[in-house]
Amino acid sequence: MNNLSVVIAGVGGQGTVLLSRLIGNAALTSGQDVRGAETIGMAQRGGSVVSHVRIGADTHSPLTPSHKADLLLAFEPGEAVRAFHLLADNAAVVALDRAVKPSVPQPFGEYDGASALAFLKENVSRLYIIEQEKLFRQISPKAANVALFGAAVGLGLLPLSIEQAKLAVRERVPEKFLSINLNALDVGANYFAEVTP
Amino acid sequence: MKQLLMGNEAIALGAVRAGVSVVTGYPGTPSSEILETVAKRCREVYAEWSVNEKSALETAAGAAMSGARVMVTMKQVGLNVASDPLMSLNYTGIVGGMVIVAADDPGPVSSQTEQDTRRFGKFAKLAVFDPSSPEEAYLMIADAFDLSEKIKRPVLFRPTTRVCHGYASVELLPPLDVKRDTRFQRNSRFVIFPKLAYESHVVIEKTLKELSTADYPRNTLEGAGTLGIATGGVSHAYVSEALGGQLNCKLLKVSAYPFPVGVAERFLEGLTDVLVIEELDPVIEEELLLLSAEKKINVNIHGKRSGEVKNAGEFAPSEIAVIVNKFLGKDTAEATAQAPSNLPIRPPVLCAGCPHRGSFLAVKEACKGINAVFCGDIGCYTLGNAKPLDMVDTCLCMGAGITMAAGIKRADESKTTFAFVGDSTFFHTGISGIINAVYNNADEIIVILDNSATAMTGGQPHPGLGLVANGSPTAKISIENIVQAIGVQHIVKANAFDLDEAVSAVKSVLDKQGVRVIIFSGECIAVSKRRGKCVIDNDKCVNCGLCVTKLGCPALTLSGKTPTLDETLCNGCGLCAYVCGKGAIACE
Numbered sequence: 021m022n023n024l025s026v027v028i029a030g031v032g033g034q035g036t037v038l039l040s041r042l043i044g045n046a047a048l049t050s051g052q053d054v055r056g057a058e059t060i061g062m063a064q065r066g067g068s069v070v071s072h073v074r075i076g077a078d079t080h081s082p083l084t085p086s087h088k089a090d091l092l093l094a095f096e097p098g099e100a101v102r103a104f105h106l107l108a109d110n111a112a113v114v115a116l117d118r119a120v121k122p123s124v125p126q127p128f129g130e131y132d133g134a135s136a137l138a139f140l141k142e143n144v145s146r147l148y149i150i151e152q153e154k155l156f157r158q159i160s161p162k163a164a165n166v167a168l169f170g171a172a173v174g175l176g177l178l179p180l181s182i183e184q185a186k187l188a189v190r191e192r193v194p195e196k197f198l199s200i201n202l203n204a205l206d207v208g209a210n211y212f213a214e215v216t217p
Numbered sequence: 218m219k220q221l222l223m224g225n226e227a228i229a230l231g232a233v234r235a236g237v238s239v240v241t242g243y244p245g246t247p248s249s250e251i252l253e254t255v256a257k258r259c260r261e262v263y264a265e266w267s268v269n270e271k272s273a274l275e276t277a278a279g280a281a282m283s284g285a286r287v288m289v290t291m292k293q294v295g296l297n298v299a300s301d302p303l304m305s306l307n308y309t310g311i312v313g314g315m316v317i318v319a320a321d322d323p324g325p326v327s328s329q330t331e332q333d334t335r336r337f338g339k340f341a342k343l344a345v346f347d348p349s350s351p352e353e354a355y356l357m358i359a360d361a362f363d364l365s366e367k368i369k370r371p372v373l374f375r376p377t378t379r380v381c382h383g384y385a386s387v388e389l390l391p392p393l394d395v396k397r398d399t400r401f402q403r404n405s406r407f408v409i410f411p412k413l414a415y416e417s418h419v420v421i422e423k424t425l426k427e428l429s430t431a432d433y434p435r436n437t438l439e440g441a442g443t444l445g446i447a448t449g450g451v452s453h454a455y456v457s458e459a460l461g462g463q464l465n466c467k468l469l470k471v472s473a474y475p476f477p478v479g480v481a482e483r484f485l486e487g488l489t490d491v492l493v494i495e496e497l498d499p500v501i502e503e504e505l506l507l508l509s510a511e512k513k514i515n516v517n518i519h520g521k522r523s524g525e526v527k528n529a530g531e532f533a534p535s536e537i538a539v540i541v542n543k544f545l546g547k548d549t550a551e552a553t554a555q556a557p558s559n560l561p562i563r564p565p566v567l568c569a570g571c572p573h574r575g576s577f578l579a580v581k582e583a584c585k586g587i588n589a590v591f592c593g594d595i596g597c598y599t600l601g602n603a604k605p606l607d608m609v610d611t612c613l614c615m616g617a618g619i620t621m622a623a624g625i626k627r628a629d630e631s632k633t634t635f636a637f638v639g640d641s642t643f644f645h646t647g648i649s650g651i652i653n654a655v656y657n658n659a660d661e662i663i664v665i666l667d668n669s670a671t672a673m674t675g676g677q678p679h680p681g682l683g684l685v686a687n688g689s690p691t692a693k694i695s696i697e698n699i700v701q702a703i704g705v706q707h708i709v710k711a712n713a714f715d716l717d718e719a720v721s722a723v724k725s726v727l728d729k730q731g732v733r734v735i736i737f738s739g740e741c742i743a744v745s746k747r748r749g750k751c752v753i754d755n756d757k758c759v760n761c762g763l764c765v766t767k768l769g770c771p772a773l774t775l776s777g778k779t780p781t782l783d784e785t786l787c788n789g790c791g792l793c794a795y796v797c798g799k800g801a802i803a804c805e
Contacts, residue, residue: 031563033771033786041221048221048386055350055385058223061246061327062673065565065600066771080457082350082383086535087550104556120783121774123566123765124604128559130775139557161785 023076024179025084026172029103030095031120032064035165038192039093040071042169046180046188047075057082066123068099075179091177093168096120097136104143112146112177114168118153148175148212155207163204166193170208182209219386224351224376227387228318228358229254232288233262235314235359236395239280240264241273243645244674245292246327247381248320252290253677256686266677266686269615269645270295274302274317281311281371283401286362290318293332293375294614298646304341305409307370308417313397314362315371322378323496324531329595329614331529333497334375338474342421344428345373345474349453351385357435357472359393368424377496378531379451425475435472436480440464444545445484447471447501448494452532456494459538466545476504485514492544493520496532519544567600569772570748570788572668572713572739577601577608578767578792579711579719579737580635580664583727589633590625592618594647596639597673597741598666605769609637616646623650623659633727634661641671641679643696648703654732655704662726662733663705665696666713668741676744700734707731713739716795742788749789749805753782757801764793764802 026043030036037058044054052075059069072084089107094100094115107113119133140147150171152164159167166189172178173185185205193201222230229251232240240262242252256264267273270291277287291299296319303317319337322328338345346361348354354376365372406413445467448456453470460468469484471477485491485508493502502520509516521528526540542549567574577598580591593599593609594617602609611621622636638647643665654661671677678684683693700708707729711722719737726733751772760778764770772786773793782793782802791804 032565033568044221044384048219053219053386054221055383057379057383059326060382062565062600063326065568065597067563067565078462080454081534082379082385082451082454083534085455085458085538086533098561101556102560119561122561122563123769123771123774124562124564126562130777131561132776135557135559 023074023078024091025079025089026073026075026091026093026178027084027089027103027106028071028073028093029099030069031099032059032066032069034095035162036069036071036095039165039169040073042166042185042188042192043073043178045192046184047073049187050180050184052179053077055079055082068102070103091172093172095164095168097133097140098131101136101139107144110146111144112148112175113140113144114148114150114171114175114177115140116152116155116164116168117149150211155211158207159204160200163201166201166204167208167211170205171211174209175212219388221384222351222355222387223250223382223384224354224380225250225382226254227351227355227385228374228376229259230389231355231358232316232362233259234390234392235286235362236393236397237286237288237362238262238397238399239277239285239287240290241267241277241287242290243267243270243273243295244671244677245295245320246674247322247378248290248292248295248318249674249677250381251318252686253675260687264686266679268680270299271302274299274306277315278302278306278311281313281315282407283312284397284399285313286366286395286397287313288316288318291320292328293319293321293334294329295319296334296337298615300341303371307341307343307421308414309407309409310369310417311365311371312369313399314366316358316361316365316374317371318374318376320376320378320381321497324378326378326531331497333500334373335474335500336498338373339500342425343371343373344368345375347450347472347474348374348376348380349450349470349472350380351383352387353435354380355387360433360435370421370424377451383451429475429478432479433473433477436477437470437472438467438480438484440467442466443487443489445469445488445491446494446541446544447484447491447505449501450496452494452496452537455532455534455537456541458534459541471501474500476501478508481505481508482512485509485512485516488516490517490519490544492525492541493518494526494532494537494540499528564603565600566603566769566771567597568742569770569786570742570790571597572737572741573598573601573666574606574768574770575713575716575719575739575790575792576664576666576737577606578796579713579716580723581606581608583720583723584633587633587727588631589635590622592622592625592634592636594618594636594638594642596642598637598639601637603769605766615642616650619647619650619661619663620653622661622663623654623657626660635664636661637664637666639672640665640667640669640681640696644680644694648699651700651703651705651732651734659732660730662735665734665736667696667736667738670741670744672741672743676741697736705732705734707733708736709734710736710738713737714790714792716792742790750784750787751782751789751791751793751802751804753780754801754803757799759799759801761798764797767796768792
């Protein structure tokens with residue numbers, strides 16, 4: 021198959037690393053080569069973080085070059101926009117709609133994510149917005165990363181079946197958090213059930 | 218079988234495959250996961266978190282002199298701390314293979330400097346290996362052990378952040394057949410003397426010359442033409458990505474140093490122009506310039522010296538694509554839509570529930586109206602410089618806060634000087650600073666932030682915890698007892714989460730003289746996890762915003778004028794309840 025580059029954007033502490041490992045592990049188990057990169061270190065303390073997962077044998081760089089990402093999974097609208105330059109023209113974006121407000125004063129006034137969402141709606145044709153409030157009525161907020169994984173699999177945006185995704189969650193998530201994460205995977209996978217991929 | 222490995226995991230497993238039996242190190246981004254992987258996954262190998270990089274290197278040196286294969290791990294600035302033993306160890310030599318992994322951090326993503334360990338290798342007269350990917354690092358570390366053992370001297374292995382924290386599917390191989398007779402045998406060369414140093418120097422120069430002309434299969438030359446690109450490390454991956462499988466130029470990849478002059482001369486032959494793509498220092502570029510002068514090869518060399526490649530910061534693959542395409546006379550596709558520039562600014566901040574927030578706030582409250590200087594140090598608590606806390610005036614290197622605070626007072630007596638130091642930094646190089654302060658009658662307040670972890674690098678244990686690297690129990694070394702033994706007269710302790718207690722502790726030493734120590738205790742939230750949650754009572758809240766503007770807690774933000782608490786982030790530390798004057802925040 022062709023290469024598939026996935027970018028995951030969020031704020032430190034939201035679980036981007038686990039999400040990238042879930043995708044990477046599942047792809048490897050299904051027989052594909054994987055490479056990628058994480059943001060680890062100081063930025064994990066509430067800074068902007070990006071993970072890259074590149075599936076397929078013909079990738080070299082751990083970081084996705086600009087205009088080469090096929091899929092963006094975003095925990096937050098502003099971080100989705102920050103990663104926008106990485107997206108190929110026909111890339112798909114799955115994003116949570118609620119803004120994570122910075123704890124430091126902002127030079128542009130209060131950030132609420134509205135202008136970022138508007139930008140995404142205007143510039144991304146394959147945009148899938150998850151209403152966080154609706155999602156969090158069904159899953160633990162700590163499992164938002166796994167719900168995003170489920171949504172991407174459910175939409176057919178990753179070369180993985182829901183069974184392969186479940187297996188990756190079982191392999192990677194500790195026993196005591198397994199049920200809330202498997203639930204989040206299911207809720208995510210069914211979130212866009214009425215949407216035709 | 219292939220496994221998805223982080224570069225650091227690949228280095229660890231590659232070293233174990235190559236028969237390493239002693240691994241020492243001190244945590245530092247981006248190197249920390251190497252030793253963690255050995256300690257967790259390869260329990261038959263001895264792995265220790267040493268108190269600092271110098272101790273780590275010396276411990277490993279002893280084992281290597283006794284014939285063991287040893288690895289030492291640290292970040293690039295850790296190599297500065299370990300440089301004293303390393304410089305001499307190259308002269309005494311070793312018996313078993315010894316690889317010092319010093320991880321460089323272009324960007325820097327999480328460091329104080331952008332130093333280039335390849336340059337350090339040249340200065341210290343050591344061979345340096347420079348892997349370009351996790352899978353190459355897995356194999357290359359075995360080459361590093363082999364070479365070290367062959368030349369009987371330590372070698373450097375320097376991955377960069379994108380190799381360390383990159384990951385890839387790596388084919389795991391069976392262990393190499395490496396049998397070691399580990400026995401310390403007396404040898405006069407292990408005692409460094411001027412005469413020995415001279416004799417060794419002669420041998421070292423000869424060895425380096427031989428290595429520079431020897432062929433190492435991972436220094437590769439491909440392609441043909443009159444244009445050539447020279448690169449190494451992760452930059453090779455960016456160049457390969459830019460070339461997109463079409464090699465219509467010559468491509469030199471330098472994977473090990475001393476600089477390989479043989480393959481480099483073959484690369485330069487017939488070229489009109491060379492582009493050098495390397496992060497940090499222009500090491501390959503300068504070597505090619507030297508070589509072209511020596512061999513009288515007429516070639517234009519483009520890179521950092523010519524201003525075509527930036528000389529600071531990390532490369533992005535796209536900027537390399539632009540430079541490579543321009544060099545090869547190709548176009549680069551341009552972006553379509555321009556993303557808005559008013560994106561949220563997110564500097565790293567102390568976590569919600571971090572005990573350091575309480576400690577900084579206590580000192581700040583107690584010091585109202587006092588002309589004070591706050592020296593910081595290396596660790597999570599460097600983030601105390603962020604507004605609104607704004608409590609860090611200096612930060613230099615591990616352990617420097619204590620000594621600098623004393624120095625500031627010598628030059629400016631009008632100031633009350635504070636030094637904040639974390640628990641792991643205290644053990645690393647903080648203790649000697651306190652001895653220096655007491656010995657020389659310094660006048661300062663040292664604030665030890667004991668959060669029971671080496672937190673910034675992922676919560677590794679240290680001597681104060683009673684645990685070693687693999688989690689086994691050991692003697693617990695008391696910070697308080699050490700400070701007492703040094704002779705500090707005024708020592709107070711307080712709970713970092715109890716703001717009243719913490720403020721009184723600071724006030725109790727403010728009017729004293731000499732070296733004073735405050736020990737604030739409170740577990741790192743990343744280690745201890747959530748303790749509860751806080752709730753804002755909207756009926757009592759008067760929208761004064763103090764909880765937001767005083768604390769800078771990521772869980773508390775303003776919507777208009779109304780404070781809102783993000784319950785997914787709140788850990789229930791209760792500091793906001795302390796600062797709320799209206800009793801509007803309850804914590805359970």
